[in-house]
Amino acid sequence: MDITFYFPPLADYVATFPMLVLAVAALLCVVVDIFYNDAKGVAILAGASLLVTLLFEAARLSLPPAKALYGMVYVGGTASLVNMTILFSGFLTVLIAQPYLKRLGRNYGEVYALLLVAVVGMMALGSAANLLTLFAGLETMSVCLYILTALVREKDGAIESALKYFLLGAFSTGFLLYGIALIYGATGTMDLSDFADRLASTNAGVMFWGGTALLLVGFFFKVSAVPFHMWTPDVYQGAPTPISGFMATASKTSAFAAMVLVLGRALPSAQWQTTVAIVALLSMVIGNFVALAQSNVKRMLAYSSIAHAGYVLTGIASATPEGYAGALYYLLVYTVMNVGAFGVLAYLEHDNRQGDTQTVDSLAGTGQRYPLLGVVMAVCLFSLLGFPPLAGFFGKVYVFGPAVKSGLAWLAVAGVLTSAVSAAYYLRVLYVMWMKPSPDDAVAPQFEGVPPLAAVALAGCAAFLLLLTFTPWVMDAAVAFFRDVPAAIVSLP
Amino acid sequence: MLAPVLFFLFAAVAIAASIGTLLARNPVNSALSLIVNLLAVASLYLTLNAAFIGIVQVLVYAGAIMVLFLFVIMLLNLEATPVLEAIDKRILAGYAGGTLLLGAITYLLARGLGALPTFEIAESAAATGTPRALALNLFTTYALPFELIGLLLLVATIGAVMIAKKRFV
Amino acid sequence: MSHATALQLILLLPLSGAVVNGILPLFVPALRRQERLVGIVGTGVVAAAFAVALSLFLGYHGEPITHSFYRWMTAGDFAVDFAYRADQLSLLMTLIITGVGTLIHLYSTAYMHGDEGFWRFFAYLNLFIFAMLNLVLGNNLLVLFLGWEGVGLASYLLIGFWYAERKNSAAATKAFVVNRVGDFAFLVAMFLTFKYVGSLDFDAILGFARSATEVPAWVPWAVLLMFIGATGKSAQIPLFVWLPDAMAGPTPVSALIHAATMVTSGLYLLARMSPLVLMSPNVMLVIGVIGALTALMAATIALTQYDIKKVLAYSTVSQLGFMFMAAGSGAFYVAIFHVMTHAFFKACLFLGSGSVIHAMHGVEHDLYPHHDHDDAHGHDAHDDHSHAEPLYPLPYAGVFDAQDMRTMGGLGKYMPQTNLTFLLATAAIAGIPLFSGFFSKDEILFRAFEHGFNGHAYGYFVWIIGIVTALLTAFYMTRAYVLTFRGTERWPKPTEVKPHESPWQMTLPLWVLAVLSVVGGFIGLPHILIHKDSWLMRWLVGEHGVPVADSITNGVGVQAAAHGAEHGAAHAAHVPDAITWGLLLLGAAIAIGGVLWAWRVYSTHGLAFDVRLRDRWGAIYRRASEKWNWDEFYERTVHQPLLWFAEQLAIFDREVIDGAGVNGVAAGAGWWASFFRRLQTGYVQTYALAIVLGVVLVIALMLLV
Numbered sequence A: 001m002d003i004t005f006y007f008p009p010l011a012d013y014v015a016t017f018p019m020l021v022l023a024v025a026a027l028l029c030v031v032v033d034i035f036y037n038d039a040k041g042v043a044i045l046a047g048a049s050l051l052v053t054l055l056f057e058a059a060r061l062s063l064p065p066a067k068a069l070y071g072m073v074y075v076g077g078t079a080s081l082v083n084m085t086i087l088f089s090g091f092l093t094v095l096i097a098q099p100y101l102k103r104l105g106r107n108y109g110e111v112y113a114l115l116l117v118a119v120v121g122m123m124a125l126g127s128a129a130n131l132l133t134l135f136a137g138l139e140t141m142s143v144c145l146y147i148l149t150a151l152v153r154e155k156d157g158a159i160e161s162a163l164k165y166f167l168l169g170a171f172s173t174g175f176l177l178y179g180i181a182l183i184y185g186a187t188g189t190m191d192l193s194d195f196a197d198r199l200a201s202t203n204a205g206v207m208f209w210g211g212t213a214l215l216l217v218g219f220f221f222k223v224s225a226v227p228f229h230m231w232t233p234d235v236y237q238g239a240p241t242p243i244s245g246f247m248a249t250a251s252k253t254s255a256f257a258a259m260v261l262v263l264g265r266a267l268p269s270a271q272w273q274t275t276v277a278i279v280a281l282l283s284m285v286i287g288n289f290v291a292l293a294q295s296n297v298k299r300m301l302a303y304s305s306i307a308h309a310g311y312v313l314t315g316i317a318s319a320t321p322e323g324y325a326g327a328l329y330y331l332l333v334y335t336v337m338n339v340g341a342f343g344v345l346a347y348l349e350h351d352n353r354q355g356d357t358q359t360v361d362s363l364a365g366t367g368q369r370y371p372l373l374g375v376v377m378a379v380c381l382f383s384l385l386g387f388p389p390l391a392g393f394f395g396k397v398y399v400f401g402p403a404v405k406s407g408l409a410w411l412a413v414a415g416v417l418t419s420a421v422s423a424a425y426y427l428r429v430l431y432v433m434w435m436k437p438s439p440d441d442a443v444a445p446q447f448e449g450v451p452p453l454a455a456v457a458l459a460g461c462a463a464f465l466l467l468l469t470f471t472p473w474v475m476d477a478a479v480a481f482f483r484d485v486p487a488a489i490v491s492l493p
Numbered sequence B: 001m002l003a004p005v006l007f008f009l010f011a012a013v014a015i016a017a018s019i020g021t022l023l024a025r026n027p028v029n030s031a032l033s034l035i036v037n038l039l040a041v042a043s044l045y046l047t048l049n050a051a052f053i054g055i056v057q058v059l060v061y062a063g064a065i066m067v068l069f070l071f072v073i074m075l076l077n078l079e080a081t082p083v084l085e086a087i088d089k090r091i092l093a094g095y096a097g098g099t100l101l102l103g104a105i106t107y108l109l110a111r112g113l114g115a116l117p118t119f120e121i122a123e124s125a126a127a128t129g130t131p132r133a134l135a136l137n138l139f140t141t142y143a144l145p146f147e148l149i150g151l152l153l154l155v156a157t158i159g160a161v162m163i164a165k166k167r168f169v
Numbered sequence C: 001m002s003h004a005t006a007l008q009l010i011l012l013l014p015l016s017g018a019v020v021n022g023i024l025p026l027f028v029p030a031l032r033r034q035e036r037l038v039g040i041v042g043t044g045v046v047a048a049a050f051a052v053a054l055s056l057f058l059g060y061h062g063e064p065i066t067h068s069f070y071r072w073m074t075a076g077d078f079a080v081d082f083a084y085r086a087d088q089l090s091l092l093m094t095l096i097i098t099g100v101g102t103l104i105h106l107y108s109t110a111y112m113h114g115d116e117g118f119w120r121f122f123a124y125l126n127l128f129i130f131a132m133l134n135l136v137l138g139n140n141l142l143v144l145f146l147g148w149e150g151v152g153l154a155s156y157l158l159i160g161f162w163y164a165e166r167k168n169s170a171a172a173t174k175a176f177v178v179n180r181v182g183d184f185a186f187l188v189a190m191f192l193t194f195k196y197v198g199s200l201d202f203d204a205i206l207g208f209a210r211s212a213t214e215v216p217a218w219v220p221w222a223v224l225l226m227f228i229g230a231t232g233k234s235a236q237i238p239l240f241v242w243l244p245d246a247m248a249g250p251t252p253v254s255a256l257i258h259a260a261t262m263v264t265s266g267l268y269l270l271a272r273m274s275p276l277v278l279m280s281p282n283v284m285l286v287i288g289v290i291g292a293l294t295a296l297m298a299a300t301i302a303l304t305q306y307d308i309k310k311v312l313a314y315s316t317v318s319q320l321g322f323m324f325m326a327a328g329s330g331a332f333y334v335a336i337f338h339v340m341t342h343a344f345f346k347a348c349l350f351l352g353s354g355s356v357i358h359a360m361h362g363v364e365h366d367l368y369p370h371h372d373h374d375d376a377h378g379h380d381a382h383d384d385h386s387h388a389e390p391l392y393p394l395p396y397a398g399v400f401d402a403q404d405m406r407t408m409g410g411l412g413k414y415m416p417q418t419n420l421t422f423l424l425a426t427a428a429i430a431g432i433p434l435f436s437g438f439f440s441k442d443e444i445l446f447r448a449f450e451h452g453f454n455g456h457a458y459g460y461f462v463w464i465i466g467i468v469t470a471l472l473t474a475f476y477m478t479r480a481y482v483l484t485f486r487g488t489e490r491w492p493k494p495t496e497v498k499p500h501e502s503p504w505q506m507t508l509p510l511w512v513l514a515v516l517s518v519v520g521g522f523i524g525l526p527h528i529l530i531h532k533d534s535w536l537m538r539w540l541v542g543e544h545g546v547p548v549a550d551s552i553t554n555g556v557g558v559q560a561a562a563h564g565a566e567h568g569a570a571h572a573a574h575v576p577d578a579i580t581w582g583l584l585l586l587g588a589a590i591a592i593g594g595v596l597w598a599w600r601v602y603s604t605h606g607l608a609f610d611v612r613l614r615d616r617w618g619a620i621y622r623r624a625s626e627k628w629n630w631d632e633f634y635e636r637t638v639h640q641p642l643l644w645f646a647e648q649l650a651i652f653d654r655e656v657i658d659g660a661g662v663n664g665v666a667a668g669a670g671w672w673a674s675f676f677r678r679l680q681t682g683y684v685q686t687y688a689l690a691i692v693l694g695v696v697l698v699i700a701l702m703l704l705v
Helices: A010-015 A017-035 A040-060 A078-104 A109-126 A131-149 A158-187 A192-201 A205-222 A231-238 A241-263 A270-292 A297-317 A321-347 A371-385 A391-405 A409-434 A452-470 A472-490 B002-023 B027-047 B051-076 B089-113 B121-128 B131-139 B143-165 C003-027 C029-033 C035-058 C088-111 C118-137 C141-159 C166-197 C202-211 C218-233 C242-248 C251-260 C262-272 C274-278 C281-304 C308-328 C332-367 C416-430 C436-453 C458-485 C504-524 C535-540 C558-562 C577-605 C608-625 C627-658 C665-679 C684-704
Strands: A066-068 A073-075 C065-075 C078-086
Touching: A010 A017, A010 A066, A017 A040, A017 A109, A017 B143, A040 A078, A040 A109, A073 A078, A078 A109, A078 A241, A078 A321, A078 A452, A109 A131, A109 A241, A109 B143, A131 A158, A131 A205, A131 A241, A131 B143, A158 A192, A158 A205, A158 A231, A158 B089, A158 C684, A192 A205, A205 A241, A205 A270, A205 B089, A205 C684, A231 A241, A231 A297, A241 A297, A241 A321, A270 A297, A270 A409, A270 C684, A297 A321, A297 A391, A297 A409, A321 A371, A321 A391, A321 A452, A371 A391, A371 A409, A371 A452, A371 C003, A391 A409, A391 A452, B002 B027, B027 B051, B051 B131, B089 C684, B131 B143, C003 C029, C003 C035, C003 C065, C003 C078, C003 C118, C029 C035, C029 C118, C035 C088, C035 C118, C078 C088, C078 C118, C078 C141, C088 C118, C088 C251, C088 C262, C088 C332, C088 C504, C088 C535, C118 C141, C118 C251, C118 C262, C141 C166, C141 C218, C141 C242, C141 C251, C141 C262, C166 C202, C166 C218, C166 C242, C202 C274, C218 C262, C218 C274, C218 C281, C242 C251, C242 C308, C251 C262, C251 C308, C251 C332, C262 C274, C262 C308, C262 C332, C274 C281, C281 C308, C281 C458, C281 C608, C281 C627, C308 C332, C308 C436, C308 C458, C332 C416, C332 C436, C332 C504, C332 C535, C416 C436, C416 C458, C416 C504, C416 C577, C436 C458, C436 C504, C436 C577, C458 C577, C504 C535, C577 C608, C608 C627
Parallel strands: none
Antiparallel strands: A066 A073, C065 C078
16 A cells, blocks of 8 residues: 555645644644743744634635534634634734743643644534534643633632543543434444434434433533532632633633534424523523622622523524524623623732732722723623623524524523623723722732734724624624524534 | 344343443452453344454453453542441432433433344444454544544543643753 | 825824823923913814814815714624715814814913812813814714713813812813703613614715605604604703802813804704604604793893803803704704804904903902902812901802902903904904894794794794894893993902903904804895895705705694605795895894893992892892793702602611611622622632532533433
């Protein structure tokens, strides 16, 4: 046999270019760190590689979706959108995290390597065309996040929360793997696009749906949907704050995207619709109500992210291409607003108290003192709340609308009502930041200000949320794209 | 005809050994039960014509990983866990939850296994079981997941070292 | 410059001013003290917008310029664009807004000098201009509503500009809450319109009105709801109560927002929707009668006030009533005519009063030098003189008040320019012939009469009330002028303490506005004088009845619907020329008579004549001076019942919800909260158990449901 047969064709290298670039950049980060401590170049390398891949994916956005590497991943179209969301989250996180890590003395090359490899895993998960890719991507992502959670290991709770995350993650992955096994048993294939045919030609329904149920359990855990959410507040609180923002957004985006890929082909959708709808309801209700009772801001945002998982699930539960497109749109917006909110919190930790002691009351007067942080936080929280005309509002319209059309009006009503509840805890933060005088300015620690690049990233988050609404071309492009996405999802090869 | 008989035999051994792993009070006994379990699973692979995976299972798990486990147990000088005097509520809830889960999965398998279609897997298993067939698959069709797993193992190592040791010098 | 660019510039210039003035100083505190810079940016952007609007106006060829910038939102069949429209009506409004706006911005650079919130003030003012332009330039009801809410917000921010004083915040809140009532009605009107027309675009709505052959049942309801919305913004009975309190804001704000522009947005809405309004004669009756009653009531109140800004505030309410009288008679272009002349003379009067208050603050400062005046300039608020200050006898009980006319008198000597401009504007509002107010007010009265003549009997009623109100207007405005600028000085120690004229930034706008109040009426000369339609009528109503419909050319009610497409049909009987001349002369006589009468009595008797009035008109005067007890009415019918209801709820809350212990809702919530808190133990085993139960749940749902 000719050995050249084993080399994938050139097109496959192009198709996996982003993953290759990021993997190589990750290795370089580790290597450079051996020679130079605390090198600024490492962060630049990581950021540049993310930016390059982001632009590369943007260029592929308009291509029709196709499969690559022996049918293992999707490239182009919807897959590019998902990848862009993930890469955007990673890019913003690098910009925001670098000064933060430097202050903590943790500006290790390894951190960036882990972040880049996590992004590779997420991209594999979010554009998987085969259950094996899906699993490998999921695990790659998870292991990196476990380690990143424990980064500041001297801190109370860091190791503890990482261990919790690891144990529970392994537990839920067990279910996911079992689910894959059952699906393989029922259909004899791991290729997502073969499911429909195999299901139609056999009567292995029970086994397949059981497998799908267990697969869903794995996803529900990753997106922290109730009742698989309990690790979330502990882990977000224990992890370094910018990393929490990264975890809350990119990992959820990829897991939701994978969920859409799997469920979009698990027909008839009536079989799983109720399940997803009920989990969505539980997430919205419990996430929002428990968030009300939190005094720690990071825990509050963790519960809010649980509630937002419920909103996205509402879009998915509609089981229509419009609902899936709405969910993807919501994830894009959600990513920007959450990275922004966690980023602001990261810079309000300059007193070295860290996020685990950052109560709402400790933010008193910070909006007045640091208007940039205050304004960014205000835009992000108003958007999270779904306040028109910010992008978060349109996100909610795009997930609740299809749900109503699919006869899930009760779910959409519950979503709207619970979002109204969420106003209480989001606005409380803003109230404290802007209206309450700070307790004692004299003892307020010196704050050298947000470094320029991080400031640009934070302001960029706020600007993006406003731009999406107020600039014709961005909104037009977004609406036009999302009008096409349903078609793209239906026609995935 | 021997293969199905052996399969169920080893399966029973594997289940018994894993129950033993859970119930043993002495960590060394628990680890030894685990070895039995791993060997039984390796035998299951052999009965399924997956000789290469069976051998790798013995080499990696029973060989490398278990030795590491035993080292740790010996080094830390772990004692046997005490017998519980009273049953605590949380453990009771755990048992109840576990039973429910077992019930759910049993139901699933009971309803599902009978209706399972037959694919031409058993026949091709003979071919895929060999290292050559496996390698051909791994390096072509499954190249991407394979490489991803490679990356995963690498960052796991890097991460472990970073958390445990890393300091700027 | 293309039309689209021009429209963009007109809108974006004020917005950029608001952003620059609002955001930069927020982040760079050093900029907050750069008054010159802030003032130039704030005034410059509005002046530039005015210039662009003027070029559009001069190059206008009769076809509406519409431009859709982008699609704002879509939901099913519902699509709304950020679409703007410049036609005869909106261009005229834009010119008024940006023109008067520029003058008032310039005035404010001097008036607000030294105020800590100088930058904030200009940011809000620019924001207001932007919102107001959205209101008049929007090409659909939703963009109009965006502007409608935007001006409400800007008004709220500016009324409560000196928010440190509780009274001001309370006035801001009152304005906001009262306007919400009207806004709600407007929203419902929009829903109705969308339900039956299927679009919120003006072209679609007016096209519907044009093609209708009969009056659909929903139209009167929608028009009535829009009118209720208009009563909120434009301060008519029953929602006018916020406007007099809104005088708590700085005086330029009163001039710009609460006299010249924002309060006329209700009229703009009715004029824009005029084909629909004409299809609803019953609602027109309501509009006309409400306008007439508001005008009369506010005029009687104005007669009894001593606070110079309160007089002007009630006068504004009264003049707005005149405009609604015109709208109720189907003469929408006349209403807009009065909007324009009123913008000139009322802005002039308010700015003049600001100049006076400015001077009187100087007097106050000289009299009470120890009083801590960190921002003596431009602070309209009543100051608290509780600590040791020299005590001077005042013409009334209480502390020195720079806005009270009883401490003024004889100011004409010291402030010649303010005096003269105020006098010209007073002549205009009183309706002295050849001044602008004469033509617009007379046209309103004539059209009301003509409406009655054409068989709508309430036209006569409106006309009679209008005549009485016109007399009162001439009277109370002359009273205000004489008490302020003529007679003897009434503040303490007038020989030692002298007020001063204001700087040029304040007198220049006064002069421009005074000249406009004199000549502004010539664009709307009555038919009887020039034997053809006036320029304004040709501009707004035109040959084809666009963009403003009219009861004479389009007819009323079913007529309006049936003949909507054919204009110029002579439905109306022609009022004989003799009667027209008679009405014109009657209007002139009433104005001149009212002015002369008030001039004589207040010049000779001064404040004493108020006492005589009170004795003569006892009960009515007291009622009027108590503002016809509207506030008390709301206090009793809305506020107190709400409080009572809230108290009942509180009792319910205490007794049933809190009191019922474990069975209560609160306790239930507490139980749930503690349940979830107990679940969130921090033990990984608990979390794993939750996952196990979740797996069972998911499998069960998946396979069994």
